[in-house]
Amino acid sequence: MHASKRALLIACGLAATAALPFAAHADNTAAWPTKPIRLLVGFPGGSTPDIAARTIAEPLSKALGQPVVVDNKAGASGNIAADQVAKATDDHTLGIVINGNLTSSKMLYPKLPYDPAKDFTYLSLIATAPLVLVAQNSLPSGTAFFDAARQAGDKWNYGSVGVGSVGHLGMELLKSRVNGFKPEHVPYQGNPQVVTGMLGDQVQMGLIPPGVAMPQIRAGKLKAVGLTGGRSALVPEIAPLADAGVKDFNLEVWVALLGPASLSKPAQARISREIEIVMKDPDVRRKLFEQGWQAVGTSPDGMRTRVKEEAAIMSKIISTRGIKLQ
Structure with a gap:
């Protein structure tokens, strides 16, 4: 066999061998x-x-x-x-x-x-998503909500999806930002259960994502007090909590x-x-x-x-x- 032809075949063989690991990797990736x-x-x-x-x-x-x-x-x-x-x-x-x-x-x-x-x-x-501070429909909104909450003291409750959840820690942060705001924590398995708790008069409020909160708010069954952070395209009709006097309250779920x-x-x-x-x-x-x-x-x-x-x-x-x- 001509030397140049033999060299070409060897080179092709080496190239194919070198490519094998990469081909195997690609096949493995495609297989999963x-x-x-x-x-x-x-x-x-x-x-x-x-x-x-x-x-x-x-x-x-x-x-x-x-x-x-x-x-x-x-x-x-x-x-x-x-x-x-x-x-x-x-x-x-x-x-x-x-x-x-x-x-x-x-x-x-x-x-x-x-x-x-x-x-x-x-x-x-x-x-x-931002969080909506949601309250029972019979309660006031805005600054009047926090005035009523101060008067209620620890007689009011709030719901969350459990200790350490954003809804829980966010409410505790809110308590530290608003003087005299002292609602007690009631944990639930999920936000739909928190909503049920509000409708059933077990808790007065909760920090809830818009996806769960808005159907009840738009149906007039619950009330939006305000939104964490600034205004959001997700819920343009809800004012930030900053409008009710709560500053620098930026939380997301x-x-x-x-x-x-x-x-x-x-x-x-x-x-x-x-x-x-x-x-x-x-x-x-x-x-x-x-x-x-x-x-x-x-x-x-x-x-x-x-x-x-x-x-x-x-x-x-x-x-x-x-x-x-x-």
């Missing part, structure tokens, strides 16, 4: 998922995390070529589901979590069975997508690529907006930065207000 994906949500059906999970489940299922099955495991402010995600080893279990699972649970639960910083693969923030720390690299690469596309889809963004969410989507690093910054804020609230589990 190999069965239905279980998407754990730590709150009941109809709750804000559940709404967000079900909105992304269908388009994510189409993108991945496997069913994405939402599985509600309510309890312990979402920590039961979060722990199941952390301990999953099947490479096909993901979770939707809220702020508290990653920013405050470790400070509140000395025996928390998972480490928010070490036991998860952060994938993306999904959506954010958010939901995020994560997997266990053991999630394989091919799975991480595929889910990160697909969720970025899903979160840019106009139909997904519209559906989330209609349900009270502002679609965001972030890189894993962006999600980690947000968690770290908010954990510092929540730590301060917990320490200054002396918040502990009973």
Whole structure:
């Protein structure tokens, strides 16, 4: 065989051999998922995390070529589901979590069975929303609401989705900002239950995401006192709490997508690529907006930065207000 031809064949063989690892990696990435994906949500059906999970489940299922099955495991402010995600080893279990699972649970639960910083693969923030301070319809709004609350003292109650939730810590922060504001905390499994508690005269108020609050407010069954942060396109008719004299009260609730720390690299690469596309889809963004969410989507690093910054804020609230589990 001519020497130049032999050299060419050898070179081609070497090139093919060198390409094998990359081809195998691409094949592995394309192969995942190999069965239905279980998407754990730590709150009941109809709750804000559940709404967000079900909105992304269908388009994510189409993108991945496997069913994405939402599985509600309510309890312990979402920590039961979060722990199941952390301990999953099947490479096909993901979770939707809220702020508290990653920013405050470790400070509140000395025996928390998972480490928010070490036991998860952060994938993306999904959506954010301000919070609406909602009250029973018979109560006044604006500054008159806080005047009435001062007179009631600790005879009034507020509901939240549990100790350490944004609704709980936000109300405690509000108590520190408004002199004489002293409502007592009543925990519930989810925000729909908080709404039921207000309608049933068990609690007078709560900090609730727009997706759950607005149907009752627009139906005239509950009243909006004000909105955390500035005005929002999600609820343009609601004035900020700053208009009622509460300054610098900026809080959001958010939901995020994560997997266990053991999630394989091919799975991480595929889910990160697909969720970025899903979160840019106009139909997904519209559906989330209609349900009270502002679609965001972030890189894993962006999600980690947000968690770290908010954990510092929540730590301060917990320490200054002396918040502990009973």
